[in-house]
Amino acid sequence: MSKNIIVFGGDGFCGWPTSLALSKAGYNITIVDNLSRRSIDQNMRCESLTPISDIDTRIRVWKEITGNEIKFVNIDVANRYSAIYNLLLELKPETVIHFAEQRAAPYSMKSPAHKMYTVNNNLNATHNILCAIVASGIDTHMIHLGSTGVYGYNTVGMKIPEGYLNVKIDTDYGEKELEILYPPNPGSIYHMTKTQDALFFLYYNKNDGVRITDLHQGIVWGTNTIETNMDVRLINRFDYDGEYGTVLNRFLMQAAIGHPLTVYGSGGQTRAFININDTVNCIKIAIENPPKHGERVKIFNQTTECHNIKNLAKIISSMTGAKIKYYSNPRNETNRNDLEFCKDFFLNLGLNPITLQKRLLEEIIEVAKKYKGRCDRSKIICQSTWRSDILVDFEGSDSENIIN
Numbered sequence: 001m002s003k004n005i006i007v008f009g010g011d012g013f014c015g016w017p018t019s020l021a022l023s024k025a026g027y028n029i030t031i032v033d034n035l036s037r038r039s040i041d042q043n044m045r046c047e048s049l050t051p052i053s054d055i056d057t058r059i060r061v062w063k064e065i066t067g068n069e070i071k072f073v074n075i076d077v078a079n080r081y082s083a084i085y086n087l088l089l090e091l092k093p094e095t096v097i098h099f100a101e102q103r104a105a106p107y108s109m110k111s112p113a114h115k116m117y118t119v120n121n122n123l124n125a126t127h128n129i130l131c132a133i134v135a136s137g138i139d140t141h142m143i144h145l146g147s148t149g150v151y152g153y154n155t156v157g158m159k160i161p162e163g164y165l166n167v168k169i170d171t172d173y174g175e176k177e178l179e180i181l182y183p184p185n186p187g188s189i190y191h192m193t194k195t196q197d198a199l200f201f202l203y204y205n206k207n208d209g210v211r212i213t214d215l216h217q218g219i220v221w222g223t224n225t226i227e228t229n230m231d232v233r234l235i236n237r238f239d240y241d242g243e244y245g246t247v248l249n250r251f252l253m254q255a256a257i258g259h260p261l262t263v264y265g266s267g268g269q270t271r272a273f274i275n276i277n278d279t280v281n282c283i284k285i286a287i288e289n290p291p292k293h294g295e296r297v298k299i300f301n302q303t304t305e306c307h308n309i310k311n312l313a314k315i316i317s318s319m320t321g322a323k324i325k326y327y328s329n330p331r332n333e334t335n336r337n338d339l340e341f342c343k344d345f346f347l348n349l350g351l352n353p354i355t356l357q358k359r360l361l362e363e364i365i366e367v368a369k370k371y372k373g374r375c376d377r378s379k380i381i382c383q384s385t386w387r388s389d390i391l392v393d394f395e396g397s398d399s400e401n402i403i404n
């Protein structure tokens, strides 16, 4: 069988290091990306803290260093169905990995246009890939990056299972047992698209037998991997702004530039985390353990640890002396929650989790210090809000305006 892998969204924060690691492991990688994330950077006038090279340079340097060729195809997956279909027929990939979605919850809540863009982009991207897999008739395994946020952030008093829940129901005919998808409870338009993705997967698996693994991933921290560290022109993106920056990376960068750590709300919110190196490791494991033909959608929790935001800030503050500042919370969420996940699949298959270690945190602070001159301090505070009473007016209805 061919060792071709298509990485949809392979120019992004998770997709780029994954593409390099898989190329190094001997797979033939084709990156499909419409570079929309780079356009969003331009429109927000806020670039990655690290100076990421353009995609052609990235691929050329990788070939120079390793001799391995990565192909790049610019396709808008949400809008160019035929191009996806033709590419699948041409490459007949063993696996397709789907990272190609608008991935920031705050960005998805910025305005009606951003909500529409996120819904149109994410749902059409997922559906087009699934539809093209079925129409092309190829036998491939689709791996999708979902979010632990699909489960919601209320304290439930148990470990959240990996996707499915066994329930007992009192009926007129006695007690019945059912296995259902864990009830979705999205906290933003972005998370809502991930819960809808799960229904697409359920349907295409049931109706067409598509083999799918949906990875419910925690918040990713860190920046570089062994491969992205091989040359400065391979460096990974580091988002630090209030819209796209993930919380731990934002704290580390804020500590590096002497900005107070920005805790929104009480800081009692508990969230799931994973290091970027473990993202890559988990995807490798998922590739090597595809669902069998006829098997239901595999759903796994791709996270290694949970922390509450206040404690996270305290850890960084005690390491660096950074002050902690509390801001009113732009999100509509509970002030505090407990969170615990089942994560047996990856642990049983040999994942050796990278948890928060001082040395690793210090390495990331060093990266942030090196590039602190590129930071625009006016972008640090989150500008988006979940509250409709203070939504910014938006003229028109064409959600594509926001990335053009």
Ligand SMILES: NC(=O)c1ccc[n+]([C@@H]2O[C@H](COP(=O)([O-])OP(=O)(O)OC[C@H]3O[C@@H](n4cnc5c(N)ncnc54)[C@H](O)[C@@H]3O)[C@@H](O)[C@H]2O)c1
Pocket: 008, 009, 010, 011, 012, 013, 014, 015, 032, 033, 034, 035, 036, 037, 038, 075, 076, 077, 078, 079, 098, 099, 100, 101, 102, 103, 121, 125, 145, 146, 147, 148, 217, 218, 219, 220, 221, 237, 246
């Ligand atoms: N970063 C995290 O903390 C995190 C956490 C949980 C889940 N995830 C999920 O992992 C995936 C990747 O996240 P990321 O952090 O790498 O995001 P990212 O924005 O850095 O990368 C996404 C990539 O997809 C591309 N893309 C978006 N829409 C596209 C389209 N219509 N056609 C072609 N390409 C398109 C973008 O240009 C970008 O390069 C997302 O689905 C995200 O929801 C990320």
